[in-house]
Amino acid sequence: MKYCNSLTAYSRYKTREVFIGDFPLGGNNPIRIQSMTTTDTMDTIATVEQTIRMVNSGCEYVRITAPSLKEAQNLSEIKKELKKRGCSVPLIADIHFTPNAAELAARIVEKVRINPGNYVDKKKFETIDYTQKEYDEEIERLHERFTPLVKICKEYGTAMRIGTNHGSLSDRILSRYGDTPLGMVESALEFLRICEENNYHSIVLSMKASNTQVMVEAYRLLINKMEEAPLTPQRGEQIVYPLHLGVTEAGDGEDGRIKSAVGIGALLEDGIGDTVRVSLTEPPEYEAPVAIALVSRYKERENHQPIKEIDEHPFDPFAYNRRASLELIGIGGTNVPRVISDFRSIKIEKENDLNPIGYFYDEATDKWNMTDMASDFIYLGDNILPYSVPNSLRPIYNFETWFSNKEKTSSYPVFSNYSSYKKEKNSAGIFNFVSMQLNELTNQTLAEIKNDPSVILIVETENQHGMAEQRRFFFELANHQIKNPVIIKRTYENISSEEFMLHAATDFGALLIDGLGDGVWAEVFLSEITAKECNRIMFGILQASRVRTSKTEYIACPSCGRTLFDLLETTDKIRKRTEHLKGVKIAIMGCIVNGPGEMADADYGYVGSGPGKITLYRGKEIVRRNVLSENAVNELVVLIREDGNWVDKMEQNF
Numbered sequence: 140m141k142y143c144n145s146l147t148a149y150s151r152y153k154t155r156e157v158f159i160g161d162f163p164l165g166g167n168n169p170i171r172i173q174s175m176t177t178t179d180t181m182d183t184i185a186t187v188e189q190t191i192r193m194v195n196s197g198c199e200y201v202r203i204t205a206p207s208l209k210e211a212q213n214l215s216e217i218k219k220e221l222k223k224r225g226c227s228v229p230l231i232a233d234i235h236f237t238p239n240a241a242e243l244a245a246r247i248v249e250k251v252r253i254n255p256g257n258y259v260d261k262k263k264f265e266t267i268d269y270t271q272k273e274y275d276e277e278i279e280r281l282h283e284r285f286t287p288l289v290k291i292c293k294e295y296g297t298a299m300r301i302g303t304n305h306g307s308l309s310d311r312i313l314s315r316y317g318d319t320p321l322g323m324v325e326s327a328l329e330f331l332r333i334c335e336e337n338n339y340h341s342i343v344l345s346m347k348a349s350n351t352q353v354m355v356e357a358y359r360l361l362i363n364k365m366e367e368a369p370l371t372p373q374r375g376e377q378i379v380y381p382l383h384l385g386v387t388e389a390g391d392g393e394d395g396r397i398k399s400a401v402g403i404g405a406l407l408e409d410g411i412g413d414t415v416r417v418s419l420t421e422p423p424e425y426e427a428p429v430a431i432a433l434v435s436r437y438k439e440r441e442n443h444q445p446i447k448e449i450d451e452h453p454f455d456p457f458a459y460n461r462r463a464s465l466e467l468i469g470i471g472g473t474n475v476p477r478v479i480s481d482f483r484s485i486k487i488e489k490e491n492d493l494n495p496i497g498y499f500y501d502e503a504t505d506k507w508n509m510t511d512m513a514s515d516f517i518y519l520g521d522n523i524l525p526y527s528v529p530n531s532l533r534p535i536y537n538f539e540t541w542f543s544n545k546e547k548t549s550s551y552p553v554f555s556n557y558s559s560y561k562k563e564k565n566s567a568g569i570f571n572f573v574s575m576q577l578n579e580l581t582n583q584t585l586a587e588i589k590n591d592p593s594v595i596l597i598v599e600t601e602n603q604h605g606m607a608e609q610r611r612f613f614f615e616l617a618n619h620q621i622k623n624p625v626i627i628k629r630t631y632e633n634i635s636s637e638e639f640m641l642h643a644a645t646d647f648g649a650l651l652i653d654g655l656g657d658g659v660w661a662e663v664f665l666s667e668i669t670a671k672e673c674n675r676i677m678f679g680i681l682q683a684s685r686v687r688t689s690k691t692e693y694i695a696c697p698s699c700g701r702t703l704f705d706l707l708e709t710t711d712k713i714r715k716r717t718e719h720l721k722g723v724k725i726a727i728m729g730c731i732v733n734g735p736g737e738m739a740d741a742d743y744g745y746v747g748s749g750p751g752k753i754t755l756y757r758g759k760e761i762v763r764r765n766v767l768s769e770n771a772v773n774e775l776v777v778l779i780r781e782d783g784n785w786v787d788k789m790e791q792n793f
């Protein structure tokens with residue numbers, strides 16, 4: 140089960156130190172920040188200028204695409220120009236499909252990144268029933284094609300990233316292991332074994348996916364495999380190679396940041412990761428500040444309050460399984476995790492005071508309309524509602540206020556700790572929210588809760604290593620077979636909007652992707668964050684953790700030198716037309732070389748197939764080839780309509 144040092148005491152998971160030029164990562168080095176250019180690699184000046192902007196924004200390594208020999212060759216011009224301008228940032232060549240470009244680039248730059256899914260294999264999306272002999276022959280072919288690059292890297296002191304992408308696994312891997320974290324790990328290990336046979340160890344590994352659950356499971360499994368099965372004796376003392384963290388095709392804006400924070404943050408919380416790239420469909424100089432914000436939370440994390448140790452993970456950390464819980468008042472069981480909006484310090488006077496959390500009152504019909512991001516519960520503290528709220532929004536009051544209120548049956552009490560609940564148990568409701576922290580879970584309280592199906596637990600924490608403490612709370616419940624539903628609650632004070640989004644995405648997301656939590660509740664003090672923003676972010680976190688869908692999902696590539704259209708502008712255009720299509724997944728990919736392979740599980744693909752040309756996909760199947768880009772968004776809408784997946788946009792006045 141091992142994939143990190145400890146599930147309760149924060150510490151960086153130590154890996155082998157690897158030098159990227161003169162600038163090492165892994166070992167005792169800080170977590171490095173990197174990103175990738177989006178310019179045409181043949182445009183030396185544009186690439187150099189963008190690289191410098193990226194370095195100024197905090198990038199410590201810069202990756203540049205080298206799709207063919209000519210771009211690989213031009214890396215040397217880029218390097219020279221950077222040097223002339225006083226910039227010595229290590230460069231990484233990004234390679235797909237072209238071993239000859241990799242072999243040239245490895246002689247020029249400090250590191251090459253190869254994608255094991257397409258370095259040797261051409262993808263045909265075929266399921267092949269391999270005999271062992273045929274499988275071995277493919278591995279043999281891989282040896283022949285890949286070994287020259289390993290030898291060049293060794294000779295030139297060039298590092299290499301074996302960068303697996305969930306969306307572009309080879310047909311061989313897919314046929315044998317499926318589209319799974321194990322397939323991703325095996326995809327890298329096939330190449331890693333060849334490196335080790337050649338006694339070459341300047342390796343960094345990554346397991347990127349757009350699906351945050353798969354991404355986190357794959358990194359964990361990779362560590363576990365490396366820990367458990369030393370591949371060759373040559374590997375030396377430190378067996379695990381450094382890890383480059385990233386969520387692919389995360390998209391842009393808030394969604395892209397939340398998705399990145401869920402996946403990357405979940406691993407950083409367990410001390411995993413040696414370098415980070417946040418991939419956003421935005422100018423690359425916007426990425427490093429987000430990565431820095433994610434990483435900087437761990438600088439002093441070791442000093443956190445101790446958390447009771449645990450030896451074994453009571454859940455499988457390598458596969459998603461929702462924690463089994465009882466269903467109480469629509470919370471837990473098979474229900475999607477619920478959202479509780481905190482209105483303790485927000486006065487409600489008029490109906491439209493509920494607009495920020497997705498409820499709209501229509502005076503003409505005397506009806507409430509709700510959006511797909513309408514909260515499920517509203518915590519009011521001691522503020523009594525001046526009117527009846529819709530049935531789908533259930534009020535929660537502090538116990539004393541609830542008790543003195545006439546509307547007891549249509550609202551619920553909350554107790555600030557277990558002892559106050561116990562004291563008032565005789566006057567409590569049929570269902571009760573009870574806040575608890577880990578230290579309140581004693582043998583006695585555990586036994587009492589186990590036999591009390593009126594209790595919905597709210598897990599809170601004041602620990603700096605709060606996710607781990609809350610996870611420990613879930614472990615304790617699991618070890619005592621307690622199935623009461625649990626709401627995850629976190630409190631944030633004096634926090635900016637950007638920090639709140641990233642911190643909350645990490646804190647809640649890291650639990651949700653492991654199937655923990657039947658609801659989420661964020662309480663924010665002394666900050667500019669509005670109820671509307673908080674609500675939107677909480678729904679965004681649930682979607683990014685893949686536990687509750689409330690909007691369209693965009694899988695947009697970050698763009699690079701291969702990109703054939705303005706990704707940011709196009710994503711925006713597509714979003715404007717389709718953002719009301721709850722649950723539909725649309726991939727927007729800059730090129731047809733890598734795009735289709737990396738669209739993950741998108742329902743539709745909008746892929747650049749030539750200058751001014753777009754090819755549209757339904758899943759992995761091409762349905763409209765080379766559509767003029769000015770008509771392509773309309774054609775995409777037509778396609779969605781034809782499939783019966785279109786609904787008209789409800790006009791909402793907010």
Ligand code: SF4
Pocket residue numbers: 696697698699700701702703728729730731732733734737
């Ligand atoms: S899919 Fe996007 S990021 Fe990937 S190679 Fe193509 S254009 Fe570049």
